[in-house]
Amino acid sequence: MVIYPAVDIRGGKCVRLYQGEFDKEKVYSDDPYEMAQKWESEGAEFLHLVDLDGALSGSPQNLAAVKRIVETVGIPVELGGGIRDMESLERVLAAGVERAILGTAIITDPDFVRAACDKFSERVAAGIDARSGKVSISGWSETTELDAIDVALKLKSLGIKRIIYTDILSDGTLAGINFEAFRNLASRLNIPITASGGVTTVEDIVRLKELEPAGVDGAIIGKALYEGVISLREAIEAARKNSQ
Numbered sequence: 001m002v003i004y005p006a007v008d009i010r011g012g013k014c015v016r017l018y019q020g021e022f023d024k025e026k027v028y029s030d031d032p033y034e035m036a037q038k039w040e041s042e043g044a045e046f047l048h049l050v051d052l053d054g055a056l057s058g059s060p061q062n063l064a065a066v067k068r069i070v071e072t073v074g075i076p077v078e079l080g081g082g083i084r085d086m087e088s089l090e091r092v093l094a095a096g097v098e099r100a101i102l103g104t105a106i107i108t109d110p111d112f113v114r115a116a117c118d119k120f121s122e123r124v125a126a127g128i129d130a131r132s133g134k135v136s137i138s139g140w141s142e143t144t145e146l147d148a149i150d151v152a153l154k155l156k157s158l159g160i161k162r163i164i165y166t167d168i169l170s171d172g173t174l175a176g177i178n179f180e181a182f183r184n185l186a187s188r189l190n191i192p193i194t195a196s197g198g199v200t201t202v203e204d205i206v207r208l209k210e211l212e213p214a215g216v217d218g219a220i221i222g223k224a225l226y227e228g229v230i231s232l233r234e235a236i237e238a239a240r241k242n243s244q
Helices: 032-041 053-058 063-074 086-095 108-124 148-158 179-187 202-209 232-241
Strands: 004-011 013-018 019-031 047-051 079-082 099-102 124-133 134-137 142-147 163-167 194-195 216-221
Touching: 004 053, 004 063, 004 124, 004 232, 013 032, 013 108, 019 148, 032 047, 032 063, 032 124, 047 063, 053 134, 063 079, 063 086, 086 099, 086 108, 099 108, 108 124, 108 148, 124 142, 124 148, 134 148, 148 163, 148 179, 163 179, 179 194, 202 216, 202 232, 216 232
Parallel strands: 004 047, 004 216, 047 079, 079 099, 099 124, 124 163, 163 194, 194 216
Antiparallel strands: 004 013, 013 019, 124 134, 134 142
């Protein structure tokens, strides 16, 4: 299982939100690049970047910061936030991002999703952000009536080869994971899943590893790392334990 430290960028700074609410922001660094370097130095294998301004505006806004990270760390990065058309997707991948995460577009533009999968295959993933099992879009500002599992199954049919599933109500709360949400998704979907939202303790990672045979092969950790509740080394050690 891979641990992905999260670097959320807003206004060029590294921040964390509480349950995705933009008025509940805490700045952890004026320079996201410094945080990316820190996580790499502590053993990260892959970074999860989010362009929060892009998620709200509908197009990437922090590519300069992303490009600086890509050019100066030696590990791959994935990026989500505002990637809603082929031009934006190509700009993101041209900046050196290993994997682009489509969010709002998975609901609003399935034709684009199919074309993106056809052209870039595994360099494209789908980010499903759910509140009580219903998909949220537009920087989590709009919750639909669409069931997250139904959406995941449709995305698989469009060619998506990885789902990054975030449980919004757990995100940034330090309250632990919604295990059942990840279990239910994994039981229905036989493609790789990255779990996000509420990953706080070694025990959370151990529980997620129970789902590794079903496809949950990664976990994103944000606030728990930034607040020192868990160290990245602890998280990586737990994720690697007993892995085949």
